Amino acid sequence: MLGLGSAGAKSSKPSFVSYVTPEEIKLEKEPPKKEIHPNLLPGEVVFCCANPILKYTQDDLSQRGVFGTLFCTNFRITFIIDEASQEETAKNFKNKLYGENDIPLMCVDHIYGVYDEKRKLITGGLLKNKCPSKIIIHCKDLRVLQFCLTFTKEEDAKRIFQGIAHHCLEEKSLKCVFAFSYVGSTSQDMQRKWETILFDSPGDWTQEMKRTKAKCRLVTENENFELSQRLPKYFVIPRAIEDLFSNQGKGLPIWCWSHHSGCALFKASFLPVTQEDGDFQKHLEIMINSVAHNYLYSVKTEDLSESLPSIQDIQQSYNKFKQYFLIDNSTDFWLLDVKWFSSLESSGWLDFIRQCLQKAVEVVECLEKDNTNVLLTEGEGTDLCCVISSLAQIMLDPYYRTVMGFQSLVQKEWVAGCHAFMDRCNHLHQKDKECQSPVFLLFLECVWQLAQQHSPAFQFSETYLTVLSDSVHVPIFSTFMFNSAYHMESVMKAETPTAQSGSLSFPTVWDWSVQYDNKAQNFFLNPLYTEKVKIERTVRKPHKPKHQRQLSLPSSAFKTPPKKGFFKDETESLKKMLRVNRISRWMGSPDSPVAASQEFYESWQQRPLDYHGLLLPCLDGPALRLWMQRYLRWIPEVHILGGGSVAVMTKIMELLGQVQDLKRMLEHRDSSQAAKLDHRPQLQHRPISFGSSGRISSSFPFTYSRNRSFRPIIPTGLLQSLMLTDNIANQEDEVVEEVSLV
Known part of the structure; x- marks a missing residue:
């Protein structure tokens, strides 16, 4: 309301009259902020939070971003934007457990703090220093997230910084992993997926032996881990082996797969170094003789620790390789782009992929061409043995190129094979990182190379492989969490509150409905996959081979002589075996196996390609490509x-x-x-x-x-x-x- 003075003169007093109190004006200008809470999973608890936090966009040095609230829970680091976006709801490929702005604690690789425009790596010893102005988080799935703390109260900024650094970097016990809280609070029924064979029962191994026509012996004496804690509860060995309890199961030739011709693939760990040379050689001869007697074939052994890089070399190479994909801003990207290909080549990661594929081809050649048993050996027999044996089976057996077959292969060779996932992936953030190495990722890289070169032969897509590599660092599933079957069973019984009522039943990663709905799971299937056509034969042929599994194409150069038994020249092979103990090894010269494998590859290439038969990778330089979907998906510039x-x-x-x-x-x-x-x-x-x-x-x-x-x-x-x-x-x-x- 305006009041006018007499005679139209200006009044010396204020003429504006307000009918609204100052408290009401302040309430209208600053409406009460609605508290933001994340959608917590069963068993998830918030440790600390801070607001407002600016999350930078990964574009340039203009430091643009969005404001929101940063939370740290016992499962993840999550950032919730103040302004709701419709983009997240529009996605038809959305993870149910975590979103684009969420980082599972196991997925955190490194944390950097920015102090006076200088980036420093955060460790436990730096927590007492002042709070940084910016937090940069490098994830194991190669995401880079940056959060600015300058707009936050000093007390809240210090609390969220210390909380994130403590829960992501400090060593923790296995019982503090979120999986125990999740499975203890969830009410979902953990039913077994029968399509994926888990190899945790005698029936699973019997079914696989029957499918591959294996002539081996199923071992059940280790059901309570009395034989060895580094072996699975159930495994398969040659029938001729009698002494199982010597050396706590070390040096036992574990059966992996049988070729339709009769030869088979085995793997074994090294014997204890305390044994004398005579005892070591005697035990080795017994093991190899048991394999030879079982299949009436010669045996070739290969020490993978000598012919392939060590787990420390694999870790160092991958650390160099991944740095070219952890990009903070576009300026860094264009600077690295100048020497992009030379940098990738100098890391040696692609060369390690080539070496693993080359060694797998050599194993396939022995099984397919030479009809020779192969015994792979390694320190514990759970790292590179798993890589090479798995790749050889994928090349030879089309069943393992299907979704269910591939998942069963991972269960058999990696999970039941006692690969130390907890140590290799460093799930507990141990300071001693000598055991850390991305061996399983190296295997997925090799599978991706095969799938790219022979796409119609694989039922699963590269999106499936990418999601599987991400799922290794999700602390909910038991598949990639433990070091062995004994480790999993002992921890689940001893360190859970329900130990008296029985061990917990964690979900497996193969239950994809926990992470994705049915619409999103369609992206796991390869639309180019060609199923094997079943030909109905109306005319019965007079002769049928004993084994109907056609895992490889016949070749005139590799056919067995006519009018022989099922085994290739079994009489001569038996005579040679009885006359002298054949312990063959690949030649020490690096050129000999490569040249022989190249001849084997060229002879295979001349035959008509059968996507349900033998598949070999091309190992030439241009044939090996970069897994762009996994490594470049978070870099907007590409x-x-x-x-x-x-x-x-x-x-x-x-x-x-x-x-x-x-x-x-x-x-x-x-x-x-x-x-x-x-x-x-x-x-x-x-x-x-x-x-x-x-x-x-x-x-x-x-x-x-x-x-x-x-x-x-x-x-x-x-x-x-x-x-x-x-x-x-x-x-x-x-x-x-x-x-x-x-």
């Missing part, structure tokens, strides 16, 4: 809107959908089959709807297209060497408009 493999897959999906529609039309033309079609189950490989390829980026389905505009920052020296003008560096890329996903 994303291609509507391009990359997604664009190719979208077109293939469209063609596949058209082919299936035509098949349905042809089937419906026959009225007699119309009733049957109504009750026919749906196709297992339904085309996945990606939408228009122009709406998604090459990093799909892990990241989506965003509205970004950046200017490539190229060093001046490079511009001068290329004699480029400044106009190119000053030109700004066109802004890409974000298109909402349907």
